[in-house]
Amino acid sequence: MTPHPTLAGRARWLTSPSTISVFAGIALATAYAWASLSIPAGTRLAFGVILVVVCVVFNTVGDLVEQRRLSVLAQLGRGALPATPEHLLAAALSVARAPDVTLVLVASFLSGGAFLVGVLWSASTAAPGQAGLRLAFIGLVSAPVTSLIASLSMFGRVRTVLGELVAAGLPAPQLYAALPARSWGGRLVVFALVAAVSPVVLIADLSLERFSGLVARVGAGDHAAARAAIEGSFVQDFGALAVLVAILLVLVAVCAWLAGDAIGGPLRALAEKTRRLAAGRYDGDFVPAEFESLDAAAALHAMEHHLLEALRALDQTSASITTATAALVATTARSSERLDASAALAQTNATTTELARSASQIAANAQVVSSLAQQTFAAARSGKGSADAFAGAMGQVREGNQAIADSVVRLNKRVQQVGRIVGFIDSIADRSDLLALNAELEGHKAGEVGRGFSLVAAEMRRLAESVLQSTREISGLIEDIRDATNAAVMATEAGVKATDAGASLSGRVGVRLTSIVDFANQSSEAMQRISEATGQQQLGTEQLVGAMTDILRATRASADASGAMALAHEELVELAQGLTRALADFSETRR
Amino acid sequence: MTLDGAVLCQVGPFRFALAAHDVSSIEVPDARGVYAGRWFGLGDAWPQTARSVRAPGHHVVVDTVEVHGATLPVLAMPAMVASHLVTGFVDVQGALVPVVSLAHAAERRP
Incomplete structure (x- = not known):
């Protein structure tokens, strides 16, 4: 990953004021100790070495602790971590806590370091233990002021880094919600006490030190030295005191300026932000702040967010109003064209009138068709009656044919009986002929005696032959009659079959005619309903003609009113355009 | 020579x-009858109106039979062609009809 362009080196940059403040405080404390303490000449080198070593060690340790606390920020700066909202938020929280961490570290370092220097210096150089304790005391007294300055000097950079984290992608609302709610109240009291008490304590310590040295000289009987100290100490002590007071005043002034900047900086930023909002410039910038001003910045940011949402909605509404107004203008323009539409409507009215006439004609035709359907139904019903009558006649014909067939059969039987009788007569005649022939033969064989007998026999034979001839003719006639009766029987059977077929056909015709009657009845009923529907349609069409006439009148009245509406719409368009321009000003300031 | 009474028999176109x-009776032919048409190549079937001319010990079936009572002159057969079957010819209404001996005719077997 590549280093972040704005966050690179920010961890070190953030803590550098604390380092400077610490070394400045050490320098001042050392100078004070050098001035207030009587460091033996042989121990000064050791004192200096011990002081430097302790300062380097403690500063290194403190710097490691601070950088460890800001490790996420350092990794983001190096590009070791991606600039996700989670990483950015973790870095922001560590940055926000950095002044407090520095305050504790510097206070601990100065007090503990001074004590350690005093102990090591006394132990290594056989310096008076009281001097070591005084050295620890000086460090303890200078620690609050130094740590306060170090902490206050970081607030400005903390706000800068927080702004850069937001610019790097950290959502401002998320940061506002995650930062702890703190108050300046207790801190200002502590700062005031430190700023007020520390100079007093140091001045009192210096005075006490001078006084105790004088008392020690007097107690030792060195009155000359005491006198000389008294006489010469005024200028010396006054100068030292004046330098000390001046340094302390500078420290207090620095503390006050830093505290004022820590408090006033966010307030100035909030004021500037408020002025931008009042001017309609909604840039959505993050306002870095601490303590109470943090809540104000969060509230202001939320307000800005809501105002932006409202402006967006208003912008969309303005666009909709503009679009709708344009549509209204176009509609009004079209309304003016409705005179043409009214012409089309008049044409439609004429078409509807023609439609009404056609509907009337259709209704009349439907009535005629309905009447024809009823006549068809009556004809079909009559046809079915004729078919039934035909079927009955066919039955009678079949019965007549059957009776004829029976009679012919009986006649045939009679003819057969006659034939048998004729056959019997024929056999008798044949025997008679044979007897007559034999009688004639015997008569001839009897000679003259049997001549008369032969003549009678011959005459009988001729009679028998006549009978045979007649019976043969009768047999021929009977055969003709038999053929005729057989033909009649066959004809009557064929007639019976034909009448059966005719009866079956007439039955099927009856069934078909029944279906036709049903269909004709349904057709008649359907045509009746169609006739009624067309009548209703004719009535509806006439009502439609009336409605179209009313619409035509209303359209003409609407066309008259559209002119007045057009003027009103043009005024509405101008108002909408004015609203759009006003919102456009806001939109431009938002970019 | 004359023939006193003759029985004229008709078989097909032949007489x-x-x-x-010589004829004892004329009867209705039965199944045992012999049709004279066989002599003339007319087959064995006789018509329904056929008659059986019976002589003692012989009978023959012919189509029709007619008794002729008049005395008819017989033309004798020449000696060189005389036979026992046809004994001569009689003139019947201008036509010569052979006189057949039924006993010899019955002995002829086709």
Whole structure:
């Protein structure tokens, strides 16, 4: 990953004021100790070495602790971590806590370091233990002021880094919600006490030190030295005191300026932000702040967010109003064209009138068709009656044919009986002929005696032959009659079959005619309903003609009113355009 | 020589005569009858109206039979062609009809 362009080196940059403040405080404390303490000449080198070593060690340790606390920020700066909202938020929280961490570290370092220097210096150089304790005391007294300055000097950079984290992608609302709610109240009291008490304590310590040295000289009987100290100490002590007071005043002034900047900086930023909002410039910038001003910045940011949402909605509404107004203008323009539409409507009215006439004609035709359907139904019903009558006649014909067939059969039987009788007569005649022939033969064989007998026999034979001839003719006639009766029987059977077929056909015709009657009845009923529907349609069409006439009148009245509406719409368009321009000003300031 | 009474028999288009005293009776033919048409190549079937001319010990079936009572002159057969079957010819209404001996005719077997 590549280093972040704005966050690179920010961890070190953030803590550098604390380092400077610490070394400045050490320098001042050392100078004070050098001035207030009587460091033996042989121990000064050791004192200096011990002081430097302790300062380097403690500063290194403190710097490691601070950088460890800001490790996420350092990794983001190096590009070791991606600039996700989670990483950015973790870095922001560590940055926000950095002044407090520095305050504790510097206070601990100065007090503990001074004590350690005093102990090591006394132990290594056989310096008076009281001097070591005084050295620890000086460090303890200078620690609050130094740590306060170090902490206050970081607030400005903390706000800068927080702004850069937001610019790097950290959502401002998320940061506002995650930062702890703190108050300046207790801190200002502590700062005031430190700023007020520390100079007093140091001045009192210096005075006490001078006084105790004088008392020690007097107690030792060195009155000359005491006198000389008294006489010469005024200028010396006054100068030292004046330098000390001046340094302390500078420290207090620095503390006050830093505290004022820590408090006033966010307030100035909030004021500037408020002025931008009042001017309609909604840039959505993050306002870095601490303590109470943090809540104000969060509230202001939320307000800005809501105002932006409202402006967006208003912008969309303005666009909709503009679009709708344009549509209204176009509609009004079209309304003016409705005179043409009214012409089309008049044409439609004429078409509807023609439609009404056609509907009337259709209704009349439907009535005629309905009447024809009823006549068809009556004809079909009559046809079915004729078919039934035909079927009955066919039955009678079949019965007549059957009776004829029976009679012919009986006649045939009679003819057969006659034939048998004729056959019997024929056999008798044949025997008679044979007897007559034999009688004639015997008569001839009897000679003259049997001549008369032969003549009678011959005459009988001729009679028998006549009978045979007649019976043969009768047999021929009977055969003709038999053929005729057989033909009649066959004809009557064929007639019976034909009448059966005719009866079956007439039955099927009856069934078909029944279906036709049903269909004709349904057709008649359907045509009746169609006739009624067309009548209703004719009535509806006439009502439609009336409605179209009313619409035509209303359209003409609407066309008259559209002119007045057009003027009103043009005024509405101008108002909408004015609203759009006003919102456009806001939109431009938002970019 | 004359023939006193003759029985004229008709078989198909052919006719022949029998001496009346040779014929004992004329009957309806039965199944045992012999049709004279066989002599003339007309087959064995006789018509329904056929008659059986019976002589003692012989009978023959012919189509029709007619008794002729008049005395008919017989033309004798020439000696060189005389036979026992046809004994002569009689003139019946201008036509010569052979006189057949039924006994010899019955002996002829086709």
